[in-house]
Amino acid sequence: MTKLKGWWLGLSLLCGSGFAVAQPSEVPEGYRVAQQVLVGDGSLLEVLEDVRVTPQLHADSWGNGLDADSFAQSEDDHPASPLSAQARLVSDSGEVLAQKSLDYPLATVEKAPLNGLPSPAFFLTVDQTAPMGSYSGPATQVLMPQQSQLDSVLYLGEEGERQPLVFAQTGKAAWRIVPSREGGTESIQQVSSASSMENEEFITTYRTFRYVDGQWTVSSRQQAGYWDMESDFPEPALFP
Numbered sequence: 001m002t003k004l005k006g007w008w009l010g011l012s013l014l015c016g017s018g019f020a021v022a023q024p025s026e027v028p029e030g031y032r033v034a035q036q037v038l039v040g041d042g043s044l045l046e047v048l049e050d051v052r053v054t055p056q057l058h059a060d061s062w063g064n065g066l067d068a069d070s071f072a073q074s075e076d077d078h079p080a081s082p083l084s085a086q087a088r089l090v091s092d093s094g095e096v097l098a099q100k101s102l103d104y105p106l107a108t109v110e111k112a113p114l115n116g117l118p119s120p121a122f123f124l125t126v127d128q129t130a131p132m133g134s135y136s137g138p139a140t141q142v143l144m145p146q147q148s149q150l151d152s153v154l155y156l157g158e159e160g161e162r163q164p165l166v167f168a169q170t171g172k173a174a175w176r177i178v179p180s181r182e183g184g185t186e187s188i189q190q191v192s193s194a195s196s197m198e199n200e201e202f203i204t205t206y207r208t209f210r211y212v213d214g215q216w217t218v219s220s221r222q223q224a225g226y227w228d229m230e231s232d233f234p235e236p237a238l239f240p
Contacts, residue, residue, distance in 0.1 A: 025094040030083055034058065037109050039145045040120045042092035047107045047124075050083040058106055063137065065129045066105045087124055089145050098149040102126045112142060113177060116185040117211065119146040121153070134171025134228070135194075141166045155209060155216035165209065165216055168192065171229050178208075178236070185211035189239050193227040202226040206239045 027033060027048065034049040049058065052071050061070060068081045082105035089098040106127040114121050122143045130136040141152040142165040152164035167175040173192035180186050188209040196203050204227045207220040219240040227234065 025090050025096055028086075031086065034085075034107075035109055037111060037122065039089070039122075041146055043097065043145065044090045044092075045109055045122055045124075045143070045145055046088050046090055047109050048086040048088065049107070050085075050105055053082060053105060062106060062127055063129055065131050066127075067131075085126070087150055089150055098145075100150050104128050114142075114186050114211075115180075116183075117144065118214075119144050135173075137168060137170035137173075139166055139168050140175075153216060155218055157218060158220065172227065174229065174233060176233060187211075189234075189236075191227055191234050191238075193225075206234065208239045 030051055031048040032051045032053075033046055034053070034055075035047040037045045039045050053061075053066070057066075057070065066082055070082070071080075085102045085105055085107040087100055087102055087107065087109070088096055090096055102124075104126050107125060109122055109124050112121040112123045122145065123140050124143050125138050125140040127138050128136050129138070143150060144153055152166060154162040155165045157163055167188065167190055169175065172194065173190065175188060175190040178187045178189055190207045190209070191204065192207075193202050193204040195201070201224060203222050204225045205220055205222045207218055209216055209218050211217075221238075221240045
């Protein structure tokens with residue numbers, strides 16, 4: 001596959017991340033480096049997007065979905081669908097240490113404001129917004145590149161299962177970071193509402209994720225009722 005040199009660093013999509021200085025790495029054909037964030041050990045966490053997705057198109061399409069119709073017509077009047085965004089970890093020498101497809105065309109990355117972890121954490125957000133419906137939207141996964149490359153951090157479920165630490169922001173789900181009262185790692189609250197399969201009444205689930213004894217854990221509770229993005233974020237007392 002033909003490669004393009006990665007001296008074009010692209011435009012950072014998040015204020016404060018800026019440009020990073022590192023040896024250039026090769027960029028797959030059809031992509032541009034949309035964002036770079038320093039990991040802390042000299043490596044870079046990058047987001048690659050379709051070269052046709054300009055920073056302005058990215059901003060305009062975020063939360064609205066992006067498809068072939070978003071691009072100008074090509075010579076054959078049939079623009080190709082956008083390439084899936086990619087995340088990759090690049091060493092200070094330009095070596096690609098890890099890389100993965102994100103399955104959707106738009107993504108962003110930022111340093112997570114979480115303290116007390118073994119190494120810096122990052123929020124990788126993939127815009128999974130569908131053309132219709134209120135159950136899709138940006139999904140944010142937590143990465144710790146110095147520990148697990150590009151695999152999402154796992155949390156211990158209430159039944160002992162381990163699952164990726166991912167937070168949804170949709171028409172019926174939201175999340176927020178909660179400061180720690182004792183100076184430890186911040187907790188994360190997630191609210192989500194869905195229709196019951198039995199009687200089609202809505203059930204709202206309240207979850208709190210905490211970093212305890214070297215791992216993320218979750219506590220949850222449910223109650224009848226409806227929550228959506230038009231409502232205020234629930235009161236802290238509703239979360240376990």
